[in-house]
Amino acid sequence: MKLSKHWGYLFLFFLVFVIPVFIKSEYYLHILILSVINIILTSSVRAIAVTGQVSMGHAGFKCIGAYTSAIIAMKLGLSPYLSIFVGGLAALLVAGIIAYPITRVKTVYFSMLTMFFGIVVTLVTSEWRSLTGGTTGIINIPSFGTIKVFGMVIDFNSKLPNLYFALILMVIVLFFLYGLDRSYIGMTLKSISQDDSLAASIGINVARYKAIIFCIGCFIAGLAGSFYAHYWGILNPDSFSLFHSIYLLIYMIVGGTDRFVGAVIGAFILTLLPEVSRVFQEYQPLVFVAVLYLVVFLLPRGMVELPHQMKPLIRMFYQGRAEPHARN
């Protein structure tokens, strides 16, 4: 059993890292990069949600990271490899300021608070023309340049290297978050969402855990945003609107909040879906809605549930197949 699990992971690894080489379409590479960024973002919003804090302003932190990194790289000449961390830190800083006060805010109110926070971030970004270029945004953001690794020249002005960079970031982030989720700390975080009074009664500093995971999640969002800035080269506030924050939550919920991998699956499939269904043109959102409704009505625990729900159907199928032989 264990051996096959390891082969499974190896195969997945192969799939994820080798397949991209064969993708020639710039368009599909772009979509994959976006989906990888969304995987990172959705996993980080889920990490925060595990403590009962459902953030509807996550795109706001992505925005802070993106603009900070772009501006630092352009105005101070810092290398993008470093400025993305500055972007992450900027998001972390802002998150840190509000993290503690918002731990006392209950569920629905927390979501609304983060929603308005995200909106304010976007509005400030559109308003602060001197710094951020306002609604027109920033263009010509430096990419990750060209570097030499093992004698190979990697040019980040083309899409493939960016995809690999994103994948590496994703693996690191997921490794960390998954490790956390599976661990004792993860269990403690999940206990907070189930009953925070009980958690406090056994010595768990609920506020501290909530605040720290909020900061970590927002740091990751800032990092992802910074990467996006240097990959895409263009920024404007519309990319970080409320709808983006809500989409992250949709990816999380539709994928399945209970399991860690739900966020990954949800983000991947639902980022690809609108692109794949482009053929329908202006009707394309309806396909998205259809999928949403299918999941919410048939798979209440999210897409992760699909294999589980399919098991009885598969069993029936195989039994049906076996019958004719048995009936001798």
Place this chain on the structure above:
Amino acid sequence: METIWQGIFNGLVMGWIYVLVALGLTIVFSIMGIVQFAHGEIYMLGAYCTYWIAVVLGLNVFIALLLSALIMGFVGIILERLLFRRFRGQIEGSIIVAIGLILLLQTIAAIGFGTQDKWIPTTIAGALNIWNIKIPWERALSVITGIILVLALFLFIRKTKMGQAMVATSQDIEAATLQGIDVNRVSRVSMAIGCALAAIAGSLMGAVFGVQPVMGSYAMEKGIAVIILGGLGSIWGAVIGGLLLGLIDGLVPLGANTTVASIIGFSLIVLILIVKPQGFLGHE
């Protein structure tokens, strides 16, 4: 000095529209326990409905308004039956359902009416001139309608059996059931009222600022801000909160612009949520 009064007037015009949106939200929240996130889309559809009846069918604008409110109220009842009742109390499910609805309705509106601004024909032409301030009747209509509707709502709740039933249900749904109140019927009526109010609000806004498929999203942002200011579930809170937010949106642009007004308004909400989530008059 005139500009300040102009600002106040504009603020009141916007404010009463916010009040109407927020009232719908707050009523649905207090009876059904959910924040109906697709409320903005009802507002938007109400505006398009009025536009269609008035422009395409050519009926009198006021009749169009009335019909639109009735139609949207009816739509509300259908939605309650099909979707919201099933997901009552389920936060995750109802969010997905609401977002799905938003996308669905916005897409339908975009496909049906196109994304270009549509205009609802002038209700009352001309303007009033008081103390050198120009008060277009069209805009004043929002204020008048808002006041009338709030008073009507107040009377409805105080004087009718259904109104009383709504109050009882909003306070304690189980106790209300025990008293023999048909809670499902109360939910339907609340939804209908909420949606009708939204439709009227959308139409009023559409007459002044035009009708677009995305107008609902902006309305929702303001609507939720108002109910937080005034307290979820509180009708008077919705009125006070709506007018307050409206005044901010009316006065701040005099010194800055509408974006700054929104920044101030929403930052205020964030602060309130940190300090006193229940708002001014909220309970729970």
Place this chain on the structure above:
Amino acid sequence: MLETKKLTKNFKGVQAVSDLDLNVRAGEIVGIIGPNGAGKTTVFNLITGYLQPTKGEVIFNGKDITGQKPHIIAQYGVVRTFQLDRIFHNFSVIHNVVTASHLYARIGLWEAAFDTSGYRKKNRNTGEYAGNILKLIRLDDKKDEIARNLSHGHQKLLGIAIALAANPKVLLLDEPLGGMNPAEVDRTLEIIGEIRKQGTTILLVEHNMQAVMKICDRIVVLNFGIEISRGLPEEVQRDKEVIQAYLGTKKDYT
């Protein structure tokens, strides 16, 4: 070990608790009884930081812990259970206790995320620790069951296990026998006895008279938030005031 001095709590004009002086000595089992609404759970809430006292002090081992945050008070060694079933419903029984072993485990964020060998060792120890607690509470045969599927009586025991995992010096049990049948009551009393033998001091609130008389060293009786009697079980049983207080209310026996 645990004292309260003139502990008082007013709720908008209603005196829930008035001038309560408690003194629990190490190794004792002290019981607080009284008719419904006598303020018993409020006392627990005041001691453990879930409510701020209007007046008075709470002192633990000489340290003033009045009105501090619940998790800090738990870290000092004063842990409570809850009257209404409070458990982590979605976790298995063993996970409930392991989570509650938080103070014992002392696991840091980074070692957990990166699965270091130090972390794994702490994990093993905690697992053992939790297992021992489950054995004491006699729930070890159910350790992999999901908490919400347990019977009421077992959930109450799990609540005690959770509190115990936090390594308390004083354990405050809020109606541990609520809703239990006689067999469950006897088993729970045995378990409480064993907990005391391990060196934990116990303060409990209960309605079940016979059980209280059986297990407590001393008893304090509250009515309307005021102490009306205290002393050994036999003394209190015969106290006229206590009998008076209970006469007007439903008698609780199992």
